């Protein structure tokens with residue numbers, strides 16, 4: 524018995540992940556990633572941006588019921604953010620956050636019936652920190668059946684926004 528007590532505790536399986544299964548990624552100034560889009564369409568949200576929160580400001584949801592929305596009540600600025608489930612050369616499968624301009628570039632370049640699934644291209648931001656997020660399509664869909672399935676970003680955002688609130 525006493526010998527056993529001296530043995531290190533072994534567990535081959537890594538501890539379960541906390542947080543969402545798929546991360547939300549933001550391309551920052553100077554970054555560039557090749558993506559293959561898994562979503563058929565962009566998932567968009569109106570969010571509030573609280574400049575004063577945290578070290579770098581923080582986003583949170585704008586609620587459908589304005590009277591219940593903390594951001595609306597305190598007069599925080601609103602903006603639109605789009606999300607796409609993608610496979611990225613840099614991050615693997617993830618959600619990519621899009622500005623309105625980048626979202627418009629993607630939908631304009633995809634053409635056709637507007638289905639984005641299977642579209643490939645480069646998403647990049649110019650090196651200034653406030654540089655614009657841009658998308659350059661490189662290849663249109665081949666057979667999109669073989670691609671991994673699209674995911675809904677809502678549960679992930681919900682988790683992030685709750686977590687961010689708790690962390691403040």
Ligand SMILES: [Zn+2]
Pocket residue numbers: 571584585586589592593594595596
């Ligand atoms: Zn609001």
